[in-house]
Amino acid sequence: xxxxxxxxxxxxxxxxxxxxxxxxxxxxxxxxxxxxxxxxxxxxxxxxxxxxxxxxxxxxxxxxxxxxxxxxxxxxxxxxxxxxxxxxxxxxxxxxxxxxxxxxxxxxxxxxxxxxxxxxxxxxxxx
Numbered sequence: 001x002x003x004x005x006x007x008x009x010x011x012x013x014x015x016x017x018x019x020x021x022x023x024x025x026x027x028x029x030x031x032x033x034x035x036x037x038x039x040x041x042x043x044x045x046x047x048x049x050x051x052x053x054x055x056x057x058x059x060x061x062x063x064x065x066x067x068x069x070x071x072x073x074x075x076x077x078x079x080x081x082x083x084x085x086x087x088x089x090x091x092x093x094x095x096x097x098x099x100x101x102x103x104x105x106x107x108x109x110x111x112x113x114x115x116x117x118x119x120x121x122x123x124x125x126x127x
Contacts, residue, residue, distance in 0.1 A: 001110055002111075003077035003079070004067070006025060006104060006110065006111040006112075007064075007102060007104070010026075011062065014050075014062060017054040019050055019054065023043060023046070023047055025111075025113060026113045027105060027113060028042065028043045029114065030042065030046060030113055030114050030115060030116075032046050032116045033119075034049070034118050035096060035098050035119055035120050056089055057085075057089055058087060059087055060085060060086065060087030061084075063083065064081050064083050065083075066082045067079050068081070076106070080100065080101045082097070082098075083098060083099070084098075096120075099118075099121055101115075101116070102115070102116050102117075103115040
């Protein structure tokens, strides 16, 4: 898979709430920064947070748009994007949106996410 295909597959697996398949695309030493302020170091911490989110949010959607690849080499790639999500928690509609950045590293098994940073704020598409 290419970095773009890996990013798309990660999103597909997250939408399906397939934790094991999602984690297979995340490096053991990955670092995630979420828009709620969470800082998650390592796949174990990321797995715990994803498990909580998958269980807490019902009827959810997660969309990534306007992906812009900033760099791509033989072993490292990075992109920025716009994201939005909706769902239901405790019977109430909830949603969020913002901008994100993903860094991928290629290892012997293929491309893996080593960093994801989701933040609140405006998004401006790059042409």
